[in-house]
Amino acid sequence: GQTDVNVKILFLKIFVLLSICLISFTTPCYGGNILVFPVDGSHWINMKVLVEELHARGHNITVVRSSNSWYIAEKSPLYTSFTVQIKENLEEFFGKYLKNHLKVCRTDDVIQSTGVIRALEIVKYHDSLCMPHLIDAQYDLVLTDPAVSAGVVLAKYLKLPLVLNVRWIPSGEGHFAVAPSPLSYIPVPGSGLTDKMDFMQRIKNLFFHSIIVLQQKFVVGPHYNALCDKYIEGGCDVFSLLQEADIWLFRSDFVFDFPRPTMPNIVYIGGFQCKPAQPLPADLEQFVQSAGEHGVIIMTLGTLVNALPAEVAEEIASVFAKMPQKVIWRHKGERPSTLGNNTLIVDWMPQKDLLGHPQTKVFVAHGGTNGVQEAIYHGVPVLGIPLFFDQYDNLLRLQERGAGKIILLADVNSQTFEQALKEVLHQESYRQNIERLSRLHRDQPIAPMDRAVFWVEYVMRHKGAPHLCTEAYKMPWYSYYCVDVMVFLLSAAATHLEIYCNHLGEIMFCTA
DSSP: OHHHHHHHHHHHHHHHHHHHHHHHHSOOOOOOEEEEEOOSTHHHHHHHHHHHHHHHTTOEEEEEEETTOSSOOSSOSSOEEEEEOOOOOHHHHHHHHHHHHHHHHHTTOGGGGGOHHHHHHHGGGGSOOOGGGGTTSOOSEEEEOTTSTHHHHHHHHHTOOEEEEESEETTEETHHHHSOOOTTTSOOTTSOOOSOOOHHHHHHHHHHHHHHHHHIIIIIHHHHHHHHHHHSTTOOOHHHHHHTOSEEEESOOTTTSOOOOOOTTEEEOTTTTOOOOOOOOHHHHHHHHTTGGGOEEEEEOOSSOSOOOHHHHHHHHHHHHHOSSEEEEEOOSSOOTTOOTTEEEESOOOHHHHHTSTTEEEEEEOOOHHHHHHHHHHTOOEEEOOOSTTHHHHHHHHHHTTSEEEOOGGGOOHHHHHHHHHHHHHOHHHHHHHHHHHHHHHOOSSOHHHHHHHHHHHHHHHTOOGGGSOSGGGSOHHHHTTHHHHHHHHHHHHHHHHHHHHHHHHHHHHHO
């Protein structure tokens, strides 16, 4: 009757009131249109994590990809893709590069550390941007990885705010483009130095910095200058475009990196891709548990290289065969003849979930930024075999903190590899130090991913963040270092000294 109707009306009013309250307490989501220009391989892996989060927050994503992309799918529920036709096979390039790099390492050629080959070979892949096809779309910003900086030029062409998902730029580490970097205690990438340098090491650091500056000016710069001349009215240089970026989402932090000066528009998001471990597939979990008290060793060389040279793989496999631990090895090359029954060869492994498994004792890795930060997050000591690019520098930061050990590819044989592996396994200090780094990394007021998304949305809300960018980049070098001021003061002092001397001479002459 009437009572039932009144009860229903009452419940409806309560439902509406609760709905209004819930809506009022929910964080508003303003969906934006974001153009993403990523770099393939491991760089895309961490960019995709950010894309997933931005998509979950209600933003529309368009991704520029190459036609021969390894990992960036043409069709995805996360984004709409825009494909650029590329002929070169990057997988073959990196395979050849590793073989040449191994030869260079064995001849101790210092220039190999500067990445000149990388600059020459990779920059040309983005010479065709098809930028006019994107100009009609209404984007709010460009999000790009400037390791290959064609996306930086694209943002300038489209006159859009620019956010960088960055650690590396074409000429080296990103800080050197945007933050004060005193060479007395800031090690240059490739130098193999730490923040504690003696006199001779500072000379070496200055030498490596000079190589990078020359590389930027004469090797990398001309490629991008040609791109700027082609698409940007009046031309430009890519280094200045990088310095004008609104926000630098920097894939590092000072648990991992050495302390150094920074800038207001650098936002540190090191480890933003790290998540708690998920359960392993049943067959893999069974293999891991079969290791018993000895635990598991995992090994991977990342996404750029499928396999080590055959002779090196044979040496490593023979050592693994003698270990009481079980081994999971991501290896796509020829199956080593020395492989033991305790070693499982896989084409792919759930790296994050294995690192977070309590049975994992050591991570044998090439030293990519993602893997090193995941090892820190999960507290697993690392035996590093750096292959190229930034990998030695990444591993050096772990080794300096006692959380990992480096063995150079050119030095790998059954004896050296076994000795290094047993050291990391059995010296408790490695485990203690990496667990300490893990505790420091996790002790943050805001999760790195939340920090990254906030600043992307901040740039969209305010249509850029120029108030966070210093004007220092527009100053000539002699003004930046106050050379002109010093010359003026010295000239003024010299002039006054000359006048004083002349006046003193006149007094003495008159007195005489």
